[in-house]
Amino acid sequence: MKYVEEYRQKGLVTEIAGQIAAKIDRPVTLMEVCGTHTMAIHRHGIPEIVPRELRLLSGPGCPVCVTPTSYIDAAIELSRREDVTLTTFGDLVRVPGSSTSLERRKAEGADVVTVYSPLDAVTLAEQRPDRQVVFLAVGFETTAPTVAASVREARNRNVENFSVLVGHKLVPPALIALLQDEEVNVDGFICPGHVSTIIGARAYEPIVNEFGAPCVVAGFEPVDIVAALAWLVEMVVTGKPEVRNAYTRVVTDEGNTCALECMYEVFEAVDSAWRGLGAIPASGLAMREAYAELDAVNRFGLKMQEVAETSGCLCGDVLRGAIEPSDCALFAEQCTPEHPIGPCMVSSEGTCAAFYKYKLRR
Amino acid sequence: MCLAVPMKVVKREGERGVVELEGVSRDVALHFVDAQVGEYVLIHAGFAIQKIDEQSALDTIQLFREMLAAGAIEQPEELQPEDRGSP
Numbered sequence: 001m002k003y004v005e006e007y008r009q010k011g012l013v014t015e016i017a018g019q020i021a022a023k024i025d026r027p028v029t030l031m032e033v034c035g036t037h038t039m040a041i042h043r044h045g046i047p048e049i050v051p052r053e054l055r056l057l058s059g060p061g062c063p064v065c066v067t068p069t070s071y072i073d074a075a076i077e078l079s080r081r082e083d084v085t086l087t088t089f090g091d092l093v094r095v096p097g098s099s100t101s102l103e104r105r106k107a108e109g110a111d112v113v114t115v116y117s118p119l120d121a122v123t124l125a126e127q128r129p130d131r132q133v134v135f136l137a138v139g140f141e142t143t144a145p146t147v148a149a150s151v152r153e154a155r156n157r158n159v160e161n162f163s164v165l166v167g168h169k170l171v172p173p174a175l176i177a178l179l180q181d182e183e184v185n186v187d188g189f190i191c192p193g194h195v196s197t198i199i200g201a202r203a204y205e206p207i208v209n210e211f212g213a214p215c216v217v218a219g220f221e222p223v224d225i226v227a228a229l230a231w232l233v234e235m236v237v238t239g240k241p242e243v244r245n246a247y248t249r250v251v252t253d254e255g256n257t258c259a260l261e262c263m264y265e266v267f268e269a270v271d272s273a274w275r276g277l278g279a280i281p282a283s284g285l286a287m288r289e290a291y292a293e294l295d296a297v298n299r300f301g302l303k304m305q306e307v308a309e310t311s312g313c314l315c316g317d318v319l320r321g322a323i324e325p326s327d328c329a330l331f332a333e334q335c336t337p338e339h340p341i342g343p344c345m346v347s348s349e350g351t352c353a354a355f356y357k358y359k360l361r362r
Numbered sequence: 363m364c365l366a367v368p369m370k371v372v373k374r375e376g377e378r379g380v381v382e383l384e385g386v387s388r389d390v391a392l393h394f395v396d397a398q399v400g401e402y403v404l405i406h407a408g409f410a411i412q413k414i415d416e417q418s419a420l421d422t423i424q425l426f427r428e429m430l431a432a433g434a435i436e437q438p439e440e441l442q443p444e445d446r447g448s449p
Contacts, residue, residue, distance in 0.1 A: 089407075116407070117391070117407045117408025117409070118408070139407075143406065145394060145409070146407040149394075194365070194366045194404070194406065194411070197411055197412045250404060250412050250414055250418070256395075256412055259411060
């Protein structure tokens, strides 16, 4: 049964790729902005199935990758405090800051704990009242509401030794920044499925209305992705951009309003620095004044200082879609998944890691 | 990082519940969905972020199995046993 289904899907993917080839009458560049899309596209060899006129780019879709060095450095500064236990999702610990990584700090004896949920960090703080437990909150709109709910829980449960270093980013403002970047040439976006679960398909309307770039929300199966590409190519070719939703089984127009309310009760949108893209207006989240005492920046008097990126690492240009990983001199030479130099190689869903895993083999 | 896994609600008490898939069950926060016992939800970072109909859930679970078997994704944490030492 499984093989029948797979065959059917393959047939369907090839058929849709044929439709794209029939429609496309000029070079078209489309970008996805989701690490899971990056992985799925390369795993299924989609760039090789679609016509040559269609160029697929990976954008800033990996939250760990877009987190600037200044954030990592602030976390490393916290790790040097005797009283602090850092809690984080797994990927972040390997990202190099300007001097070291959290992984190395942990090997040196710093208290760094990987958690599955931000709520686990609140519980850990309850269990260890002698420690200052700080949660390193990175991630897009998919993750931010879960952190917001955990902040509310910490307050409701009077957990006074819990705080959050907020590094959340918002996807739509970054897409707008890319469209305004003269070095980047993107005709339309494959929008991230699970970010859209929270923000809803309608969140991309400004991108269509103000910048004329079509947006299609897509799931993660090869058919989902190729169907989204076909819609996007059609809209680019006909010059009639819209927001379309190819992932209706989990994405609505409005998104999850309950999660959004929680997110904006605790956080507010602020200008924020992205690795590679620089500062983007209203593209990040910060703790609202009402929750200021739960903000690690206030509690520990942290300063986020902008620092230059590692010399030679072109991660920033990869994240903007300005170059491909193989255009970087470090790629697959000094920089490999075993010895990553930049975050795009560190994270398993980073563009460089995906290229290394799937493209190098071909 | 924005990976989300469909799992079935087997218990709900207020904003807390238990979800299950492939014989693995985990505690989950249900702040953001009104899902009841027997319904499927998408789980991300210990929270249900959306309700999902049963057929879509089963399709997605099958896709996960195939992607896992092909080594295309790492075992989602949702499907790992919960008692791994650290919280």
